[in-house]
Amino acid sequence: MIGKIFLAATFLALCPVAFAADTNSSNLSVLNLEFDAGGGYTNSTGFQMFSTIGLNGAARAGNAYVCVGYLCFSLEQLNLRAVVTFLMDLNISGTGSENATVDGKGFGFYRPSDISKYFACVDDVGIPSDPAYGIVFSGRQLNYIDLENNSGNHSYIMRVSQMAEDNRFLLPATIGGCSQISSRLPMITLMPFVPSGETANAIEMFLSYPFIDIVGNYEKTGKMTLIMEKNSTNQIVVDVI
Amino acid sequence: MKGLIEAALVVAIVVGATAIVVSTVTPLISQGKSQQDFISAKNTLSEVDSAMQQLMLEAVGSRRQIDLDVGTGKFIVAGDEEKFKIRLEGYQTIEPGSTIQEGNIQIRGGSAVEAVEEEQSDGSTDLVLRNSLVTFAVKKIGGPSNWSQINTTSMITQFTNRRTGTTVHPKSGIFINDKPLSSAGFGYTQLTTQSSNIASGSIEVFVNSTAGISYDAVFTLSSASDFVDLQVLNIHGA
Numbered sequence: 001m002i003g004k005i006f007l008a009a010t011f012l013a014l015c016p017v018a019f020a021a022d023t024n025s026s027n028l029s030v031l032n033l034e035f036d037a038g039g040g041y042t043n044s045t046g047f048q049m050f051s052t053i054g055l056n057g058a059a060r061a062g063n064a065y066v067c068v069g070y071l072c073f074s075l076e077q078l079n080l081r082a083v084v085t086f087l088m089d090l091n092i093s094g095t096g097s098e099n100a101t102v103d104g105k106g107f108g109f110y111r112p113s114d115i116s117k118y119f120a121c122v123d124d125v126g127i128p129s130d131p132a133y134g135i136v137f138s139g140r141q142l143n144y145i146d147l148e149n150n151s152g153n154h155s156y157i158m159r160v161s162q163m164a165e166d167n168r169f170l171l172p173a174t175i176g177g178c179s180q181i182s183s184r185l186p187m188i189t190l191m192p193f194v195p196s197g198e199t200a201n202a203i204e205m206f207l208s209y210p211f212i213d214i215v216g217n218y219e220k221t222g223k224m225t226l227i228m229e230k231n232s233t234n235q236i237v238v239d240v241i
Numbered sequence: 242m243k244g245l246i247e248a249a250l251v252v253a254i255v256v257g258a259t260a261i262v263v264s265t266v267t268p269l270i271s272q273g274k275s276q277q278d279f280i281s282a283k284n285t286l287s288e289v290d291s292a293m294q295q296l297m298l299e300a301v302g303s304r305r306q307i308d309l310d311v312g313t314g315k316f317i318v319a320g321d322e323e324k325f326k327i328r329l330e331g332y333q334t335i336e337p338g339s340t341i342q343e344g345n346i347q348i349r350g351g352s353a354v355e356a357v358e359e360e361q362s363d364g365s366t367d368l369v370l371r372n373s374l375v376t377f378a379v380k381k382i383g384g385p386s387n388w389s390q391i392n393t394t395s396m397i398t399q400f401t402n403r404r405t406g407t408t409v410h411p412k413s414g415i416f417i418n419d420k421p422l423s424s425a426g427f428g429y430t431q432l433t434t435q436s437s438n439i440a441s442g443s444i445e446v447f448v449n450s451t452a453g454i455s456y457d458a459v460f461t462l463s464s465a466s467d468f469v470d471l472q473v474l475n476i477h478g479a
Contacts, residue, residue: 082454082479083418086471090400090411124407131405136468155412161419164476171460172468173375173402190340190349192467194404196374202464204440205282205348206319206326207290210474212297214325217433218318221311226289226318229304230296238318 083143085161086169088135090122091154097126100156101178102147112142117185120147120158121178130177135160136170138187166210212236278312282327283346285309285316289325290345321433321445322459323474328440340463349440354464356432356442367398368432370442370462370469376401376408377462377469379444383429391448392425393458400469415448415458417479422452433459440464454478 092098100122102108103115112118121134135158137145143161150157160169172181174193184193215231216238227239292305309316317326340349355371358381366381378399383389393415401408417423428447436442441463449455455477461470 082476084473084476085414085416085419086473087394087414087416088397088411089413090409092407092409127405127407129405131402131407133400133402133409133411138470164417164473164479167473169471170468171377171400171471173377173400174467175402175404189342190470192339192374192465194467196465196467202328202330202440203279203348203350204326204328205286205346206324207286207293207345208347209293209323210472212293212323213475214318214320214323216318216320219315219434221313221315223308223310224316226307226309226316227304228292228296228307230299230301232301234301236293236296238320240316240318 082164083161084164084167085143085159086135087157087159088133088171089150089153089155089157090133091156092122092124092131092133093126094154095124095126098122098124098156099178100147100149100158102145103182107147107149110145110147112144115145117182118142118145118160119178119181119185120145120160121172121181122156122158123177125177129175130180132172132174132177132181134158134172134178134181136172136181136185136187137162138168138170138190139163140166209236214238216240278314278329282311282314282329283343285311286325286327286346287344317434319433319443321431321457322443322461349463350465353438354440354442354462355437356435356439356444356462357437358432358435361398368430368444369399370444370460372462372464372466374403374465374467375462375469376403377444377460379430379446379460381430383427384431385429385447388427388429388449390425391428391430391446393446393448394424396430396446402467404467415446415456415473417450417452417454417456417473417476420452420454423450423454424448426450426452426455428455452478 100107102110102120103117105115118137119134121132123130123132137160139162141163143163145161146159148157172193174180176194181193184191213235215235218238218240220240225241227241229237231237288307292307296303296305311327313330315328317328319326340347353372355369357369359367359369361367367378368381369376369378376399379396380398382391382396394412397411397413399408400411414424426449428449430444430446433443433445441461443459443461446458446460447455448458455475457474459472459474463470
């Protein structure tokens with residue numbers, strides 16, 4: 001009997017020591033995260049309502065987690081990625097013949113549900129062929145489009161904001177006015193807003209990895225060996241020999 | 242004598258027939274070769290993509306080695322744009338300025354884009370992208386090993402619609418999470434490739450912003466395109 005107790009005690013003593021989660025541990029921390037456009041506040045602690053964060057929120061801190069009890073999700077898992085905004089403030093002639101629009105609407109702040117074609121544009125009917133400049137959303141998820149009259153500068157401020165993942169802005173400098181840009185949207189295949197009619201004599205095919213840092217710049221014809229290696233900072237280092 | 246004439250006639254017929262066959266078949270062979278180059282280039286990129294997809298999922302230190310042959314085409318590793326490209330000359334398969342997607346491979350057609358540095362009258366240097374429709378220019382600031390103060394609100398120096406001859410000088414701005422301080426800091430601008438005859442040219446703008454967020458913004462102008470394509474990549478610290 002004593003032998004069995006001694007055996008059990010020895011076994012327990014040799015087992016790895018395990019600790020339960022300890023809120024006083026330095027391994028745990030609580031981060032205050034601030035979310036954009038997360039919706040209303042709860043009545044208690046000032047936290048944003050969870051259900052609204054996932055829709056439009058944008059985290060202001062990286063490498064953070066949202067936890068429900070012991071179940072945690074990274075912001076990436078919750079798709080709470082950064083938001084990218086591009087702004088242009090311009091006029092064409094600076095005269096009264098300019099028009100500025102967001103999908104046929106005037107100055108204002110527009111969420112995706114407010115408009116059907118996601119672009120902001122300025123054109124000038126006073127100039128032959130009606131030149132048009134703008135910002136066209138071409139990414140995965142639009143955040144907002146804002147158009148303001150910068151009357152002090154006789155110019156127009158266009159802002160297009162979108163989720164960082166697969167973000168893409170097209171900046172047209174075309175003819176036919178803003179209506180021409182509108183008529184080409186949505187653009188399934190990237191094409192000129194007004195084709196030039198020139199002849200192509202070459203093609204370029206490519207692979208794009210916007211969220212991977214590829215290190216290396218090479219140009220080579222004929223036979224070669226491509227070497228790709230993932231380094232400690234998750235970059236893909238490329239060599240061509 | 243008669244035999245000699247007959248022999249000469251036979252030789253003439255054979256030579257003539259051979260000439261006809263060669264002149265008829267050569268374009269077909271050439272066309273076939275072009276088609277073969279096109280398919281071969283696509284297969285090459287598919288192989289590269291497959292290796293990249295695997296590397297993304299694997300641990301640090303993973304490595305792939307691939308033997309490639311792009312013939313007369315040009316294989317381009319454009320690390321500054323996060324792209325692998327193959328350029329083939331002499332093709333008129335798709336509308337100039339258009340980009341089509343086949344799986345993960347994008348294909349665009351066009352003639353020439355100029356991506357050059359140009360001195361300005363005030364002594365500064367601009368990085369200029371130009372095709373037949375558009376000129377787009379950004380201030381040259383610093384370099385990858387020589388960061389300098391950079392502000393995305395004042396970097397675009399010229400945006401010209403060449404069909405109408407109108408030039409605008411827009412104020413601009415790139416903001417991450419709409420933080421005002423993310424638009425400026427230290428960094429550089431550079432052309433990813435300098436040439437006067439490329440299918441597309443890009444300007445890379447790297448910003449290590451005062452807000453503690455760093456990113457790359459890549460402005461690309463393709464041949465026959467009447468727009469500049471902007472993507473913001475490698476966002477860190479947001």
